[in-house]
Amino acid sequence: MPREPKNYDHLIGKIKGLSENQLKAHFTLYQGYVKKLNEIEQKLASVDKSTPNYSYNEYSELKRREPVAYNGTFLHEYYFDNIGGDGSPAPENFKQTISGAFGSWDNWIADVKAAAGSAHGWVLTCYGYADQKVRNVLVQSEHHVGLLADTQIIVAIDCWEHAYFMDYGTKKPDYIAAILAGLNWKTIGARFHHTPPPGK
Numbered sequence: 001m002p003r004e005p006k007n008y009d010h011l012i013g014k015i016k017g018l019s020e021n022q023l024k025a026h027f028t029l030y031q032g033y034v035k036k037l038n039e040i041e042q043k044l045a046s047v048d049k050s051t052p053n054y055s056y057n058e059y060s061e062l063k064r065r066e067p068v069a070y071n072g073t074f075l076h077e078y079y080f081d082n083i084g085g086d087g088s089p090a091p092e093n094f095k096q097t098i099s100g101a102f103g104s105w106d107n108w109i110a111d112v113k114a115a116a117g118s119a120h121g122w123v124l125t126c127y128g129y130a131d132q133k134v135r136n137v138l139v140q141s142e143h144h145v146g147l148l149a150d151t152q153i154i155v156a157i158d159c160w161e162h163a164y165f166m167d168y169g170t171k172k173p174d175y176i177a178a179i180l181a182g183l184n185w186k187t188i189g190a191r192f193h194h195t196p197p198p199g200k
Ligand SMILES: [Fe+2]
Pocket: 026, 029, 076, 158, 160, 162, 163
């Protein structure tokens, strides 16, 4: 069964600082990743696997590009799912864990902003099952480059230019401020509840 893109039209008009045109363009781009993921999976089901090759082979190339379409699909869903909040503050237990990991809540905010200024891709706040630490992660160049093994994404912020350039031009810090002000803590809190607290 081909995957259907999720409908995020409910976000239109709900996010202070992101216009309808900006969001609709972003939805279209996300839908393109879903389409490519379906296409790659469909071709992998029947492609010849007898002559794989590092330089070029149809199977090899499909496998190399599969993570791009996969993460392009699901990182966008993480992002769209965790924006559009009602402006309520972050849950206390989340703030405590983040403060423990980064020294303070403000340090986490400062690190997100610094990471966003360093990335042309994704900034992800992740819990690492391997070392039981929360950290901010940069994923850039491709949607799969930099994603750490065995981590749960808790907060996803799209820092590719297509996410904000229509509304903000080069004023990326203003876009990050708008996203941070409108995070959906209900969604983020649910993700957070599925991770053990650091140090356990
Ligand atoms: Fe995006």
